[in-house]
Every structure is written in C-alpha cells, then in structure tokens.
Amino acid sequence: MNPILPNQFFIPDVEARQWSDGRMYLYGSLDIPGDTDYCSREYRVFSSADLHQWTDHGISFRSSDSHTGKVERLFAPDCTQIAGRYALCYCGSDNSEGIALSDHPAGPFTHARAVAGADGDAIDPAIFVDDDGSIYYFWGQFNLRGARLKPDLSGIDPATLNTSIITESEHGFHEGASIRKRHGIYYLAYTDISRGRATCIGYATSPSPLGPYTKRGIIIDNTGCDPQTWNNHGSIAQFNDAWYVFYHRSSQAGKFNRRVCAEPISFTADGTIPEVEMTTQGISKPLPAAAPVDACRACLLSGRTHTGIRYPQRDEPWHEYLTMIHNRDHAAYKYLDFGHGAKSFHAVAASGAYGGTIEVRLDSPNGTLLATCDVPATGGWSKWIDVTAAVSVPVRGVHAVYLVFRGDHSGRLFDLSLFRFV
Numbered sequence: 001m002n003p004i005l006p007n008q009f010f011i012p013d014v015e016a017r018q019w020s021d022g023r024m025y026l027y028g029s030l031d032i033p034g035d036t037d038y039c040s041r042e043y044r045v046f047s048s049a050d051l052h053q054w055t056d057h058g059i060s061f062r063s064s065d066s067h068t069g070k071v072e073r074l075f076a077p078d079c080t081q082i083a084g085r086y087a088l089c090y091c092g093s094d095n096s097e098g099i100a101l102s103d104h105p106a107g108p109f110t111h112a113r114a115v116a117g118a119d120g121d122a123i124d125p126a127i128f129v130d131d132d133g134s135i136y137y138f139w140g141q142f143n144l145r146g147a148r149l150k151p152d153l154s155g156i157d158p159a160t161l162n163t164s165i166i167t168e169s170e171h172g173f174h175e176g177a178s179i180r181k182r183h184g185i186y187y188l189a190y191t192d193i194s195r196g197r198a199t200c201i202g203y204a205t206s207p208s209p210l211g212p213y214t215k216r217g218i219i220i221d222n223t224g225c226d227p228q229t230w231n232n233h234g235s236i237a238q239f240n241d242a243w244y245v246f247y248h249r250s251s252q253a254g255k256f257n258r259r260v261c262a263e264p265i266s267f268t269a270d271g272t273i274p275e276v277e278m279t280t281q282g283i284s285k286p287l288p289a290a291a292p293v294d295a296c297r298a299c300l301l302s303g304r305t306h307t308g309i310r311y312p313q314r315d316e317p318w319h320e321y322l323t324m325i326h327n328r329d330h331a332a333y334k335y336l337d338f339g340h341g342a343k344s345f346h347a348v349a350a351s352g353a354y355g356g357t358i359e360v361r362l363d364s365p366n367g368t369l370l371a372t373c374d375v376p377a378t379g380g381w382s383k384w385i386d387v388t389a390a391v392s393v394p395v396r397g398v399h400a401v402y403l404v405f406r407g408d409h410s411g412r413l414f415d416l417s418l419f420r421f422v
Contacts, residue, residue, distance in 0.1 A: 116155025356407030
C-alpha cells in the first residue's frame with residue numbers, strides 16, 4: 001500500500017537496489033515533517049524481503065561524515081556494490097559530491113572522499129556498474145553530466161566526460177538521474193519537467209551508458225497527489241522477476257514532507273515502458289473494501305484538502321488524517337475490492353461548528369453515487385465520531401472510490417480519519 005513505509009518516515013528521492021541477500025534496499029533523502037526546506041542532514045536505509053514489510057536500519061550517514069564535514073543538507077543519494085563493498089554516493093546542498101563505503105548495504109558508511117571532477121559542480125549523483133566492471137558516475141541538474149569513474153573511486157576520468165547526456169530543452173531533464181540496464185539497453189530515468197512542472201519521472205534509452213539517449217516517454221506523473229506538489233524523483237528497479245517504479249509524493253500541502261511510493265511497471269516487446277497511474281494499493285492487490293482504509297492514503301486530492309498530522313506525545317501512535325476539507329473537494333482511492341457487495345459506508349470524522357456530507361462515488365468524482373454520509377458538527381477538531389450511511393446501489397468487484405465533500409459553509413468543513421464498507 002502507498003506510501004510503502006510507515007507514515008512517520010518521509011523518504012523521497014529513492015534508489016531501490018536488490019542485493020545478493022535477496023532483500024530490496026531503499027536509499028533516499030530524509031525530509032523532516034514540518035520543515036520548510038528539502039531534505040536534512042541524515043540518510044536512513046530501509047530494506048524488505050517482500051516489498052511489503054520494511055525494516056528501518058536507522059541512520060546510515062550524516063552530513064558531518066561527508067568529506068567536507070560542513071554540508072548543510074544531504075540531497076539525493078545512490079548506492080552500488082563494488083569489489084564486495086557498498087559504495088554510497090552522496091551530495092550536498094553546496095553541490096559537493098562524494099562516496100563513502102561500508103561492508104553492509106545499510107551502512108554505516110564511512111571513509112568519505114570527494115569525487116574529483118564532479119565535486120562542487122552540481123547535485124544528484126547516480127552510479128552504475130556495467131557487466132564488464134566499468135563504473136559510471138552521473139550527476140547534474142538541467143544538463144546531465146556523466147563519465148567513467150576511476151577504479152579507486154577518487155574521481156572521474158575526464159577523457160570520458162559528457163556534459164550533456166540529456167538536457168532540459170531536448171529531454172525535459174530537470175534533475176535526479178537513475179540508470180539501469182535491461183536486455184542490453186540502458187534505461188535512464190529522471191525527473192521530467194516537460195509537462196510544465198517537475199512532477200514526472202521520464203526515461204530515455206541508449207545502447208551505451210554515456211549515450212546518446214533517446215527520450216521514450218513518461219513512467220509516472222504525481223500531479224494531483226497534494227495541492228502543492230512540485231517535484232518527483234525516483235528509480236526503476238527489478239525485484240526478483242518483476243519491475244517497479246519507485247517515486248515520491250508530497251504531503252501536508254507543501255513541496256516538502258515527501259514519501260516514497262511504488263507501482264509495478266511493464267515493458268512492451270520493443271522495450272518501452274507504458275505510463276502507470278498513482279494508486280493507493282501500489283504493488284499490492286486491490287484493498288479489501290471491508291477493511292479500514294486510512295483517509296490519508298488517498299492517491300489523488302483536489303481543492304484544499306490535504307493530509308494533516310497530530311504529532312505524537314511519548315508512546316502515542318502516529319495519527320494522520322485528511323484535513324482542510326472544503327466544499328467540492330474530493331479524495332480518490334485506487335483500488336478497492338468490494339467482492340460480492342457492501343451494505344453500508346462507515347467513517348471516522350471530526351468537525352468544528354459546521355460539518356458537511358461525504359458523497360461516496362465509484363470510478364470518478366461524477367460516477368455512480370454509492371452513499372451519502374452526513375458528518376455533523378462534533379464540537380471540536382479533536383472530537384472524533386463514527387458516521388455511517390447505507391449503500392444505495394449494488395456494488396461488486398474492483399472500483400476506484402472517490403469521496404466528494406459537500407457543505408454549506410465556505411470554510412473548513414470537517415476532518416476525516418478513516419473509512420470502510422460493511
């Protein structure tokens with residue numbers, strides 16, 4: 001289910017790598033909830049044996065561990081295995097570029113060194129080890145740079161440098177390159193701004209790691225995940241016999257507080273990747289409609305509605321919900337499996353002095369009206385109550401569920417914690 005990590009972790013810019021132990025490891029930046037800038041001074045690593053249950057391995061690297069020791073914020077990383085060790089490629093808000101090493105895929109990563117020829121030039125490193133053992137290093141914004149890396153990882157070979165592998169003007173390249181190889185073809189995924197904002201992950205292909213690359217299309221677009229979403233950054237990765245795109249979504253009506261999500265992808269006979277949609281189910285099967293669904297897991301939000309957090313005290317659980325719900329806003333959940341039917345809709349909501357209604361619709365904001373649920377004023381935003389409504393038409397099988405919010409007041413109507421069908 002998306003987001004794929006527990007809700008208290010805000011991990012964007014993810015590179016996903018399956019290593020020889022069979023587990024998938026996630027290397028990403030670390031956003032701090034409530035902060036008003038991208039990333040932080042730390043990296044965390046997560047891993048999973050099945051892409052459903054994830055282990056938090058804790059802090060793997062800090063800005064004070066960098067080769068300068070003075071990095072303000074750590075931006076997007078990458079990681080690969082070289083000569084039996086794991087090489088973490090990091091970058092900083094000061095355009096520093098470096099590599100640190102570990103004997104374990106989750107770190108801690110130490111003995112940081114600058115990547116000469118890239119250090120101080122731009123952000124967002126990517127690393128790729130080819131079948132013949134050659135190591136390639138990529139970095140940059142707007143114009144992607146790349147070169148063969150020296151075997152001792154101390155810097156690039158300047159004789160191999162290409163300063164315009166892909167560009168913003170020709171390929172929509174904004175930042176965030178990531179490279180994989182499949183059936184002899186090099187796939188370069190990147191943050192794509194060609195639709196007007198940096199919300200897409202696009203990709204280009206080449207018969208050579210340093211190009212030339214031909215743009216092939218968009219893999220996923222996170223437009224609509226949050227009222228203020230701005231960027232997207234991730235990777236494609238193989239896990240066992242299947243391929244996935246790992247990407248991020250914004251939350252809390254900000255450009256920050258980004259979370260990693262994943263969707264399955266496929267390849268056509270000619271090697272292209274059809275664009276996939278954002279979903280709530282992610283790599284899972286459609287969610288059982290009879291099980292509670294956290295309202296914060298909407299894959300699409302409209303209007304001013306966004307996710308909100310009550311920061312826990314001591315051992316309290318993390319509580320996240322939809323907030324700032326206004327008249328005519330809606331939230332979408334893709335996809336729910338109703339099986340052989342449902343008789344009623346149940347939700348948990350809170351309101352101040354107004355309240356409103358929830359229209360439960362199938363497959364679009366104007367789709368079949370399944371139920372209309374009244375949400376009364378509860379007397380306070382922390383006073384949560386159960387609300388329910390009868391399902392008025394037969395429903396079976398798998399559908400997208402749209403919750404359309406209505407109210408007579410022009411301001412904030414109510415907050416929504418969870419819902420389910422019985």
